[in-house]
Amino acid sequence: MGDLLSPDLVGDLASHEQDAVINYCLLTSLDSNRFICPCVFDLSKVPESYYEAIAHPDADVWKAAMQRELMSLEDRNAFERTALPQGRKAIGLWWCYVYKYNPDGSIIIGKEKAQLVAQGFSQRPEDYGSTYAPVVKMTSIQTILTYTNHHDYELMSFDIKTAFLHAKLTLDIYCKQIPGFPEVDPHTVLCLLVVLYGLHQSSYKFYMLLLKIMTCLGLICCEVDHAVFSG
Numbered sequence: 001m002g003d004l005l006s007p008d009l010v011g012d013l014a015s016h017e018q019d020a021v022i023n024y025c026l027l028t029s030l031d032s033n034r035f036i037c038p039c040v041f042d043l044s045k046v047p048e049s050y051y052e053a054i055a056h057p058d059a060d061v062w063k064a065a066m067q068r069e070l071m072s073l074e075d076r077n078a079f080e081r082t083a084l085p086q087g088r089k090a091i092g093l094w095w096c097y098v099y100k101y102n103p104d105g106s107i108i109i110g111k112e113k114a115q116l117v118a119q120g121f122s123q124r125p126e127d128y129g130s131t132y133a134p135v136v137k138m139t140s141i142q143t144i145l146t147y148t149n150h151h152d153y154e155l156m157s158f159d160i161k162t163a164f165l166h167a168k169l170t171l172d173i174y175c176k177q178i179p180g181f182p183e184v185d186p187h188t189v190l191c192l193l194v195v196l197y198g199l200h201q202s203s204y205k206f207y208m209l210l211l212k213i214m215t216c217l218g219l220i221c222c223e224v225d226h227a228v229f230s231g
Contacts, residue, residue, distance in 0.1 A: 044107075046097040050179040053097060053114075062097060065114035070181065073116065076165050079175070079190040081183060090174040090189045091127075092119040094198070118175060118198035127173055133203035136227035144228075167195040167205040 047053035053062040073079070084090055093116055100111040148155045160166070175190045177183050195205045211221065219231035 046099055048097075050095045053095065054180070061112050062114060065097070065112045066095065066180065069114050069116055070178070072162060073165070076162075076194055078165060078194045078196070079192050081188050082174075082191050083187065084174055084189045088172075088174055089122075089124065090176045091122045092176050093117070093178055093190075093196075094119055095179055115197060116178065118173075118192075118196040120198045120200050120202075123173075123200050127171060128199065128201040129171070130204050131200045133207040134226040137225050140222075140225045140228050164195040164197055164202050164206050167202075167209045169193060169195060169201075169205065173199070 041056055043056070043058060047056055047062060053059060053066075056062065096115045096117050098113040098115065100108045100113065102108055145155070147153075169192055173192045175192060175196075177186075177188065177190065192199075195202045207227075214221070214229045217231070219229040222228040222230060
């Protein structure tokens, strides 16, 4: 699909379409400019698809972001290339693009992010099991903040980069090739080995990994809020 819709081919099709409009206008004595709309991009908004990203004036920025994401996935052995088993269906992959912002709302240059997500809506029931993952209750957050303030404790927070990629899959899930990065063999599919954003079981798998880690550290899961650990 990437070869069929290469930037050169898209440009050629657009050029032929524009020439056809101009020729028609010459024959009918119409103003050719009335049918030709300039391609304008709002660079304050992220691209909505891979093909929009590579058509952007800042396409190199998004290409670099996609390369960083692919390197991260390769470093984590996120998938292995294989043939699609008979009777199985490969789900699609999609690029999501994100800007990071300064406190004043301005875009942080060089921190653009491209994230590869799975089109989990096309998963079949046999592709996933449990999907529930607890989310911390607001009353728990308020209780912790109150307790911390009362005892004058320090409260720290942190972010886990590519959090879901730390969790392993136990079921075989096959994905189509990555948009914009075709394999040599067009019949090759990707068998996922780690959790990708977008899968039905992503949150559940990450929570089970978190539960295992917290338990190994000697922490106890709260009975009334399973997203809270103490010890």
